[in-house]
Amino acid sequence: MIEAHELTRRYGPATAVDGISFAVGEREIVGILGPNGAGKTTTLRMITGFLPPNEGRVTVAGYDLLEEPRKARRELGYLPENVALYPEMRVEEYLGYRARLQGMGRGAARTAIGEAMERCLIDDVRRQTIGTLSKGYRQRVGLAQAILHGPRVLVLDEPTVGLDPKQIIAIRELILELGRERALLLSTHILPEVELICDRVLIIDRGRIVGEGSPEDLRSRLQGHALLEVELKGTPPAAVERLAAVDGVAAVRPHPIRPEKLVVEGVPGADPREGIFRAAVDNGWVLLGLEQERASLEDVFIRLTTGETSSGSGGGDGFESWGEPGEDGDEDLDEPLRDAPEPAAAADEEVPS
Secondary structure, three states: OEEEEEEEEEEOOEEEEEEEEEEEOOOOEEEEEOOOOOOHHHHHHHHOOOOOOOEEEEEEOOEEOOOOHHHHHHOEEEEOOOOOOOOOOEHHHHHHHHHHHOOOOHHHHHHHHHHHHHHOOOHHHOOOEHHHEOHHHHHHHHHHHHHOOOOOEEEEEOOOOOOOHHHHHHHHHHHHHHHOOOEEEEEOOOHHHHHHHOOEEEEEEOOEEEEEEOHHHHHHHHHOOOEEEEEEOOOOOOHHHHHHOOOOEEEEEEOOOOOOEEEEEEOOOOOOHHHHHHHHHHHOOOEEEEEEOOOOHHHHHHHHHHOOOOOOOOOOOOOHHHOOOOOOOOOOOOHHHOOOOOOOOOOOOOEOO
């Protein structure tokens, strides 16, 4: 539903996005991760037609965004990080205005507005002035205008930014529901959100894609080998030597923080857990714990964008074949392109979120 081919965007001598290519399929939720200034917002702006690429092309639902922009945009819903709303308009009035911009007839617009407000949980504030709404409600109004015309593709830039935990859960559930019906591309800084929502992840650094795959696939590529935490009652003196002799074990060392535990590193591709269990039985040891460490998405993100891991776990060089990030691109290249701040809210009372 979304296809990006060699997208490049430059600002003078600096390259913000450097030859990015990816695709998002129907009923697939894809997340874009990256540090500030990596090119995420610039990429989304090119995908939605708000910013032309210097090189490359984008197709949305089969329509080339440069050759058939009207047809492509009819299939596209966009929620920018800073939603451009009119604070003096009422919610229902604003959505009616957006429906007219989409060329919808009065009857179709009335039905679509009702459905969008119901799905985004804003029906109770339909006659409220937008300027009096809380951040959570304004974000839902922005999402309602994005889905109003029934697009087959949704692009969301930081959809939960600035929301409290309760609001984040509500928006997250709505995103999951919307992703069952259409292609959905979202940018976020919240790593747990990516693991809960996204089928696939793109990690961007310095304008290039440095990692791509499902969260589980990315973690397994970083891990490369089994890393186990073993806790034996009393930590027998001979445990290190005897566990090191178990088939599939590469090394055994004390845990850096928990002295009652041992860290057992497996040979790549091996799973020594059964051998460790049998060694404990044969030696009469009481096995209190045997836990396999897993690389987190945070480890993956930090490794790909800084060359390090957040906790030192995982090891391995499973990402080297993906190439190093590009040298071009300056910090905060996205910033000049961000939407202007919303006008100040009206002085009416605020609707609770």
